[in-house]
Amino acid sequence: MRVTIAEVAQRAQVSKATVSRVLNGKPDVDASTAQRVRRVIDEIGYVPSARAVGLARGRTRTVGMLAPSLTWPWMGEVLQGVVDTLEADGYGLLLYTVNRGPESLNQFANHVSANAFDGLLVIEPPDALHYISTLYRAGLPVVMIDDRGTHPEFPSVATTNRQGGADAARHLVASGRTRFAVVTGPLHFGCTQARLDGFREVLSSSGFPLHPDLVVESDFTTTGGGVAVEKLVNSGLEFDALFAHNDLSAVGAMRALRENGRRVPEDVAVVGFDDVPVASHCEPLLTTVRQPLQEMGAAAARMLISTLEGRQLPDHPTVLPTSLIVRESAP
Amino acid sequence: MRVTIAEVAQRAQVSKATVSRVLNGKPDVDASTAQRVRRVIDEIGYVPSARAVGLARGRTRTVGMLAPSLTWPWMGEVLQGVVDTLEADGYGLLLYTVNRGPESLNQFANHVSANAFDGLLVIEPPDALHYISTLYRAGLPVVMIDDRGTHPEFPSVATTNRQGGADAARHLVASGRTRFAVVTGPLHFGCTQARLDGFREVLSSSGFPLHPDLVVESDFTTTGGGVAVEKLVNSGLEFDALFAHNDLSAVGAMRALRENGRRVPEDVAVVGFDDVPVASHCEPLLTTVRQPLQEMGAAAARMLISTLEGRQLPDHPTVLPTSLIVRESAP
């Protein structure tokens, strides 16, 4: 049998109400009484039932997180940041994905309606954006971890995509490269545009134009990166520097370059984006724009906790700085 | 204001008990009554409160998962398997790590005592094993995802480590290699022993001895793999095949081999273990023994659900088969 507050109350010769007061650090409890109650609690190892507290208080000290997929290379980092932060404040994390399509989303919706958690962390969901938006307007605290663009309708955390693109360009220019190519992410993503803009701006202010045929849209995958390079090579235009909009496509690109007889970095310098683990495992080691993934997760979690505890959130997104990690592929 | 079961009851002109019966598919409800109740439920979009159900029933339809770290390269796959399976059965997943040391474990212990979840999924925890064991004996349903060895005290899922080692050996022998080296995992892990045994057995029955100086202990990291290869090279013994006990060390090993003037696979064929994403991103692509990570997660989740729903579990661990994925590093 579970030990309940009633048992504590009985042993300490007080009412349940008083035990509850002690538990929650409420004032109006005599010091000696409080101490007696606390001793009993320690003795019998009483811990309040999460369920009962949740029911009575209407809040569960649990937050939900909805992620499109857990197998993406940077999910682990973000998740770790989130979990560590929540944990430090005694919050639990309920994890959901929409991996199994509409049915997943349905299950998720049920958990939402069932009030299984107090607030929601979202990683830019592919399809569910509208639904999330509804929830948010209905009063569910939501914070979005936004790797793709900007969604001003939610509180969110993002990175300096534009700045990252600019840094990549500056580094390549500084190392003496003159002919630039880009393998982008999907063009309808805000982050793709931002990375491209930053990159392009630095180039043009350095006097290097970015030839339109040397900007190829891709899809953030390794194979996509390879295909993009084929296109670049087939364009017949020369290039000695390549900016890929994420690490996966950079890796695919490097491989394709090699297969086309270009050495990296001698013939073509390559810069990626993200700094996922593979960047430090591939050959050559990838120079890349680092997103502080773990910090992003942590920041989002902190923001959500803030709203849950009644603090007001700034209405502009939290933006964390990227940083250029120089490795072998673009020394 | 939340819609409650009382409101449904009132609108459908029945008692709360009857609504509850309909909700839980209990028998003894008149078909037409049930239908009326269901209509009301749909109309006002009623969803039972998870908290209240949990309190009343004593079970939350939520399971906890304790993972040492979320950033390990294969965590994502396992997690995805777990989440998908749980979700399909309407269970939620509460995620914990012990990333922040003893304090994390403490927080976790609190959630356990608070009965925040019905059962626990564990990935072989570094330190907490004894504690988990206590919980298990105290009646908490536990299933362990066991990547390191065998822990007969728990229900668990594992892979055919020995078989995997044997497959690696067979493949290398078949491709004409004759001098074998091994970069192991930590020797006190059960999986390391199993992989080594399987490998060694096939070799000796093929008439190739495994020279003790060509078996080097490592730590499952990329740098560790590199260091191990240095030792192998310094031993002065020749080898034309290398079996690394995980992919990360295999990648480190390949790099070190190259730096020592050995070509992969021409001079040395390399086989890894795990088949994490990096295996298909590195250069050359890594031949490796695949662990069905997602399936392992799914299997563990299914086992846990089974016990939660009262079914008996077989008392031997579930063992999922590895499979050899042939890529470039050992064609």
Add this chain to the structure above:
DNA sequence: AAGTCTCGTGAAATCGCTCCCACGAAGGTC
């Protein structure tokens, strides 16, 4: 000495559901 304030405390309602028990009506048996 009567009246007003604090302070610490307990009783009881509440959160939203499940589930046991009791009960009336209909149908079956002898």
Add this chain to the structure above:
DNA sequence: GACCTTCGTGGGAGCGATTTCACGAGACTT
């Protein structure tokens, strides 16, 4: 026709906390 069963249903006591409200005992006024 009296007596069981069976079936469908409602009443109400839990689950284990929080929280409101009332109340008695001192301390402080005037």
